[in-house]
Amino acid sequence: MKGESVQIGLAGEYHVLAQLAQRGLLGSLTLSNTKGVDILLFNPHKDRLFRVEVKTTKLAPVSERLFGAERFYIWQMNEKHESCVEQKLVFCFVHLRAPGERPDFFLVPSADVAKYVRWQHQHWLDTRSKPVASTSMRKFRIEESDPRAYRENWAIFDTS
Secondary structure, three states: OHHHHHHHHHHHHHHHHHHHHHOOOEEEEOOOOOOOOOEEEEEOOOOEEEEEEEEEEOOOOEEOHHHOOOEEEEEEEEHHHHHOOOOOEEEEEEEOOOOOOOOEEEEEEHHHHHHHHHHHHHHHHHOOOOOOOOOOEEEEEEEOOOOOOOEOOHHHHHOO
16 A cells, blocks of 8 residues: 555656646656655746645545535645645645546645645544544545636746
8 A cells, every 4th residue: 555655646746747847847856755845846937946745646536524515635634734834835736537647736835735734623623523632644625616726726836
């Protein structure tokens, strides 16, 4: 299982690099021991540097009782993501489809990720019928309908 998750993560990172290259952005994978960043990105048109953390899943959108009937893409996160707020840090959430199909890309500012991860964990704790111990595991969800327009938000690298 660990090997498969590494392969899924690498696939996501390479798909992101390809999209960046097509857009004239210069991306470079970091070494695996670089904390909190998978890709260093330079936008030569705007003379701006960014750090990109890539999170990848191949699971189809699902409904969760806690959040009603809406279907969500879901990525596993960690408690450390509650405080990862940097202007030049962007999370790229990748949803892999079948081999040969183009993935879905959702580009989200780190402040939005941190705020949501904090909120969702507290919401989960508050809605338990019996008190539960907190864990370090978190989730980040994006509605299938994507009302916040994160899908294909490549313009995020033109701002900040």
